[in-house]
Amino acid sequence: xxxxxxxxxxxxxxxxxxxxxxxxxxxxxxxxxxxxxxxxxxxxxxxxxxxxxxxxxxxxxxxxxxxxxxxxxxxxxxxxxxxxxxxxxxxxxxxxxxxxxxxxxxxxxxxxxxxxxxxxxxxxxxxxxxxxxxxxxxxxxxxxxxxxxxxxxxx
Amino acid sequence: xxxxxxxxxxxxxxxxxxxxxxxxxxxxxxxxxxxxxxxxxxxxxxxxxxxxxxxxxxxxxxxxxxxxxxxxxxxxxxxxxxxxxxxxxxxxxxxxxxxxxxxxxxxxxxxxxxxxxxxxxxxxxxxxxxxxxxxxxxxxxxxxxxxxxxxxxxxxxxxxxxxxxxxxxxxxxxxxxxxxxxxxxxxxxxxxxxxxxxxxxxxxxxxxxxxxxxxxxxxxxxxxxxxxxxxxxxxxxxxxxxxxxxxxxxxxxxxxxxxxxxxxxxxxxxxxxxxxxxxxxxxx
Numbered sequence: 001x002x003x004x005x006x007x008x009x010x011x012x013x014x015x016x017x018x019x020x021x022x023x024x025x026x027x028x029x030x031x032x033x034x035x036x037x038x039x040x041x042x043x044x045x046x047x048x049x050x051x052x053x054x055x056x057x058x059x060x061x062x063x064x065x066x067x068x069x070x071x072x073x074x075x076x077x078x079x080x081x082x083x084x085x086x087x088x089x090x091x092x093x094x095x096x097x098x099x100x101x102x103x104x105x106x107x108x109x110x111x112x113x114x115x116x117x118x119x120x121x122x123x124x125x126x127x128x129x130x131x132x133x134x135x136x137x138x139x140x141x142x143x144x145x146x147x148x149x150x151x152x153x154x155x
Numbered sequence: 156x157x158x159x160x161x162x163x164x165x166x167x168x169x170x171x172x173x174x175x176x177x178x179x180x181x182x183x184x185x186x187x188x189x190x191x192x193x194x195x196x197x198x199x200x201x202x203x204x205x206x207x208x209x210x211x212x213x214x215x216x217x218x219x220x221x222x223x224x225x226x227x228x229x230x231x232x233x234x235x236x237x238x239x240x241x242x243x244x245x246x247x248x249x250x251x252x253x254x255x256x257x258x259x260x261x262x263x264x265x266x267x268x269x270x271x272x273x274x275x276x277x278x279x280x281x282x283x284x285x286x287x288x289x290x291x292x293x294x295x296x297x298x299x300x301x302x303x304x305x306x307x308x309x310x311x312x313x314x315x316x317x318x319x320x321x322x323x324x325x326x327x328x329x330x331x332x333x334x335x336x337x338x339x340x341x342x343x344x345x346x347x348x349x350x351x352x353x354x355x356x357x358x359x360x361x362x363x364x365x366x367x368x369x370x371x372x373x374x375x376x377x378x379x380x381x382x383x384x385x386x387x388x389x390x391x392x393x394x395x396x397x398x399x400x401x402x403x404x405x406x407x408x409x410x411x412x413x414x415x416x417x418x419x420x421x422x423x424x425x426x427x428x429x430x431x432x433x434x435x436x437x438x439x
Contacts, residue, residue: 113192
């Protein structure tokens with residue numbers, strides 16, 4: 001069980017969820033509309049918050065996250081089932097891959113294990129996740145604008 | 156390349172399995188990291204390797220997609236060449252027929268039979284009206300499909316009447332979607348028309364243009380679809396014609412959904428209505 005502090009919820013979980021959904025839409029070359037993404041973000045953050053309250057082993061909530069994100073893509077962001085499946089796997093995969101590379105490096109430098117990270121103060125726990133979110137935000141923005149540029153020159 | 160991995164959903168399934176396995180490896184590594192609760196150099200290297208492996212899997216996936224794009228494009232070009240060849244054959248046939256008509260009329264005029272020549276000309280005009288209308292269709296795939304379908308149905312004793320009240324300037328559907336939608340609807344209509352055993356079996360294809368969309372109507376001279384059947388015709392696998400049937404109309408609906416189009420059946424007029432939004436040129 002991991003009760004997510006409100007600071008982490010607002011400054012980490014919501015941006016993270018927003019990025020998961022925006023990235024999923026970007027790789028499917030879809031237009032990003034703020035309102036539906038925000039709605040899906042709030043629902044998936046609420047679902048993730050509840051899932052973390054359950055006494056599940058570490059890692060299971062990630063699978064629940066894939067399922068929630070799949071449902072958000074399918075029902076709120078209106079992707080077809082195939083696109084929703086690929087987008088949810090790729091988005092969550094990129095998040096965990098970036099965590100594996102960037103967060104692991106920070107943990108190595110600070111000499112912290114993952115359980116130590118979870119036990120940090122709410123603000124520390126939030127800030128330690130920002131570097132990989134920043135890299136991901138940059139990647140999503142780059143891909144989105146690259147797609148828009150390609151669209152513009154193909155017309 | 157029939158049965159190639161780039162056809163159907165095989166490539167998609169392969170990619171999903173491939174990415175899922177990579178995701179499992181990532182989550183497994185994070186879980187190990189969590190339960191070890193330490194990050195030494197080996198943990199860092201393992202985590203980084205698995206993370207980078209996922210990005211490499213993504214690059215491979217995008218490479219596969221690009222390759223599939225090339226494959227689809229080449230298939231489309233082969234199909235379009237085939238359509239062009241068929242269209243050229245049709246035009247050669249029409250030219251040959253036209254010369255024959257001219258000769259016949261020349262003969263009638265030379266013999267001073269002006270009245271007969273006028274009657275002959277009217278007959279020719281009515282028989283070539285449909286093809287004349289087809290020439291107005293700007294989309295070469297739809298044009299060829301209708302021409303070929305008209306000839307094929309004529310061979311089965313079915314008259315395909317075509318009425319096109321638009322030149323379809325803003326009709327920009329993928330060739331595959333055009334084939335899926337209109338081949339299925341016209342084939343279904345032809346089957347229904349044959350069932351009726353009328354003296355004249357007829358299928359009517361109409362195109363109407365509205366402000367923001369096109370409306371395509373497919374009407375047949377067969378009996379109407381009963382109400383209870385009509386409510387299920389778009390369900391995948393539902394058919395009253397036997398096993399391994401009932402996939403055409405769901406495919407039509409799916410192809411239309413991809414271009415924000417719709418299809419509906421009206422039992423009162425025995426008409427399949429297809430609505431396809433106009434694809435306006437974008438102004439940025």
